[in-house]
Amino acid sequence: MAFLLCPFLFSSFEWPLILTTGFTLLLLYARLFKPETFRGVGGSGRLGALAEIHFPATGIVLIGVLWGMFDQPWLAIVPLTFMGAGDAITGLIRSKVYGREVKGNWGSLGMLVTCLTLAYFIQPYWIGAVGAVTAVLAEKYTTTSQFIDDNLSIPLSSALVMALLHSFC
Numbered sequence: 001m002a003f004l005l006c007p008f009l010f011s012s013f014e015w016p017l018i019l020t021t022g023f024t025l026l027l028l029y030a031r032l033f034k035p036e037t038f039r040g041v042g043g044s045g046r047l048g049a050l051a052e053i054h055f056p057a058t059g060i061v062l063i064g065v066l067w068g069m070f071d072q073p074w075l076a077i078v079p080l081t082f083m084g085a086g087d088a089i090t091g092l093i094r095s096k097v098y099g100r101e102v103k104g105n106w107g108s109l110g111m112l113v114t115c116l117t118l119a120y121f122i123q124p125y126w127i128g129a130v131g132a133v134t135a136v137l138a139e140k141y142t143t144t145s146q147f148i149d150d151n152l153s154i155p156l157s158s159a160l161v162m163a164l165l166h167s168f169c
Contacts, residue, residue: 003059003080004118006073013067013076020063024056051144054151055083062159074121075166078128079159081118082135083151086111090139103140112136115158122162127169131162 006016030037031053059080066076090107097106115135119128135158142153 001084003077003084006063006077013063013073017060017063017068020056020059024053024060027056028053050146051149051151054149055080055155058083058152058155062155066159066163070163072163072166074123075159075163078118078121079131079135079155079162082115082132082158083154085118086115086132086135087139087150087154089114108136108140111139122166127162127165130165131158134158134161 002019003016010016031050062076062079067073089110090103093107093110094100094102094104098104112132115132116129119125119132122128122131135154138153138157139150142148142150144150
């Protein structure tokens with residue numbers, strides 16, 4: 001939600017970039033030195049996975065490049081909301097339908113509906129819709145390791161696809 005509010009609250013990229021960088025550093029510190037302080041930091045059940053650091057760090061890249069360099073705030077923010085909201089819906093559906101962590105079709109459908117709704121912030125809409133489909137495919141097919149997870153692949157892949165389409169179409 002915080003990312004989604006940024007284009008409404010800030011006229012330039014500087015404060016969102018500063019806040020995202022600060023939050024990333026706070027989470028990195030917590031992960032390295034006090035993982036028990038914050039719920040979800042270092043406690044994902046996947047030892048060595050850095051998912052909670054990857055998501056805001058991806059925000060630094062997208063806000064810095066797409067909003068800061070190319071003055072496209074929505075191209076920076078919407079892929080982050082695909083990850084935040086879309087992956088959350090997937091997790092809720094996964095928990096209710098499957099009762100365990102599995103990348104099932106119902107979760108992907110829920111994520112697609114969520115991401116297609118968020119894609120309305122991208123104009124023309126079809127570019128956002130292609131980004132939404134890209135995000136769902138990234139979530140479905142990304143295998144988690146210490147250095148790669150869907151917190152990276154969802155926003156980065158959907159942002160890249162939408163930025164390329166926006167540039168060339």
